[in-house]
Amino acid sequence: MSSPRVLLLWRVLVFMAALSPLVYWSTQVALQQAGPEPGKYLLLGFGLCALVILLLTLSLTPLSKLTRWKGFTLIRRQLGLWAFFYALLHLSSYLVFILGLDFSVLLQDIARRPYVIVGMLALVGLLVMALTSNRWAMRRLGKRWKPLHKVVYLVLALVLLHFFWVVRADMTDWAGYALAAVALMSLRLPAISTRLPSLGKRLGLR
Amino acid sequence: NAAWDAVVPEDQSVDKTTPFKDATSYNNFFEFGTDKSDPANRAGQLTTEPWTVMIDGEVNNPGKLSLEALMTPSRLEERIYRLRCVEAWSMVIPWLGIPLADVIRRADPTGEARYVRFETLVRPEEMPGQQSRFNLIDWPYVEGLRLDEAMHPLAFLAVGNYGRVLPNQNGAPLRLVVPWKYGFKSIKSIVRISLVRDQPLNSWQKIASSEYGFYANVNPNVDHPRWSQATERRLPNSLFNPNRMDTRMFNGYEEVASLYSGMDLRKHF
Numbered sequence: 416m417s418s419p420r421v422l423l424l425w426r427v428l429v430f431m432a433a434l435s436p437l438v439y440w441s442t443q444v445a446l447q448q449a450g451p452e453p454g455k456y457l458l459l460g461f462g463l464c465a466l467v468i469l470l471l472t473l474s475l476t477p478l479s480k481l482t483r484w485k486g487f488t489l490i491r492r493q494l495g496l497w498a499f500f501y502a503l504l505h506l507s508s509y510l511v512f513i514l515g516l517d518f519s520v521l522l523q524d525i526a527r528r529p530y531v532i533v534g535m536l537a538l539v540g541l542l543v544m545a546l547t548s549n550r551w552a553m554r555r556l557g558k559r560w561k562p563l564h565k566v567v568y569l570v571l572a573l574v575l576l577h578f579f580w581v582v583r584a585d586m587t588d589w590a591g592y593a594l595a596a597v598a599l600m601s602l603r604l605p606a607i608s609t610r611l612p613s614l615g616k617r618l619g620l621r
Numbered sequence: 622n623a624a625w626d627a628v629v630p631e632d633q634s635v636d637k638t639t640p641f642k643d644a645t646s647y648n649n650f651f652e653f654g655t656d657k658s659d660p661a662n663r664a665g666q667l668t669t670e671p672w673t674v675m676i677d678g679e680v681n682n683p684g685k686l687s688l689e690a691l692m693t694p695s696r697l698e699e700r701i702y703r704l705r706c707v708e709a710w711s712m713v714i715p716w717l718g719i720p721l722a723d724v725i726r727r728a729d730p731t732g733e734a735r736y737v738r739f740e741t742l743v744r745p746e747e748m749p750g751q752q753s754r755f756n757l758i759d760w761p762y763v764e765g766l767r768l769d770e771a772m773h774p775l776a777f778l779a780v781g782n783y784g785r786v787l788p789n790q791n792g793a794p795l796r797l798v799v800p801w802k803y804g805f806k807s808i809k810s811i812v813r814i815s816l817v818r819d820q821p822l823n824s825w826q827k828i829a830s831s832e833y834g835f836y837a838n839v840n841p842n843v844d845h846p847r848w849s850q851a852t853e854r855r856l857p858n859s860l861f862n863p864n865r866m867d868t869r870m871f872n873g874y875e876e877v878a879s880l881y882s883g884m885d886l887r888k889h890f
Binding site: 444453457512513515528580582583589590 | 639640643646647651654655657658710712750753754755756757758828829844846847848852854856857858859860861862863865
């Protein structure tokens, strides 16, 4: 399970899985199967994908504590970068497909739509993490790297707020993601996270 | 009923009729879910025959009418109307139906009637959106018009679009079409029409009164708190052309303006 070949294959599979939504949605748009407003279709798809990948990234630490499998820590950077990538596509879709690069409308929107600001702040957080997700930056930042990347918790909260503000009538989907976020956060409470290894042992996971 | 009273946009090169496929696959009909594709995917199971409409309240002719009885005395007309959604997209859709005024006149409102209140069907077993526990809408979906608005010749009750019976996702078998107001006023799958004394509390106003008012007239000068209403995206659009155009006062149906003379439309949004 931890031979270099298996781990390489695992990383390639994760890469392909993370790429597949982009390929699928692009194909749907190209085949005119994305409805009368393809830009909106991509916008919503990319945004949701960024959130899901962000949640998956945050599940890696508890999972590796539970199982001690190297594979989970090995894909953390990759998944984090994918979350940033889809968030960037989400913003680009908004600017290009919805606004048609009409920046006067952007300024009006920013003034009126607080969730645009919240979304942009979340993206800045992801950008900071993406820019410092390389060996050089880790070396330079040293002990400060870890606290800096705790900004991911703030990003998650901002993303959920951004999403919450967009929902108009049915909170079901949002509630599901928020619940997942709360669960992942509670697994980080010391009282719980320190018990994960022994729980993993009892379940035969490690 | 071979003769049509077709009402069409003045410039059909600007207001091109939206393709059938788009108008029937991209819908807001929260009884079936909040995704735009949910109504087309889930509304097929809705039973629309038989269908009865309760006419009640301040009328001299109350009663429960079958859809056929409700429609028969009037001649079907075609209306090609612009539809402006409050979400800032728009379409152009040909409807088949009768003026709302016909139905109201037959109900014979009493002197006390000042508003018309409409109600959508509640049938969770066929309307999955109504099963959702986290939905903020308190079913049934309710809409309303002032009586003079309802009597305006443009206010329309549709039973069809694109020359055929209304697809379920578009509000079968009977829906309202009020082209100078945002789309959410045009209530779908109507089961009850009541003439009332007091202004009804429409569903969206109940959920968020700062965002959605009773009148909901299309107005480029009054923005939704979360987005501008100055422009709209005419659908279908394409990736690199949002097809953005200026939104017109009353969605271009200026003939209704006299209904609101002397009113502050910023206050009564």
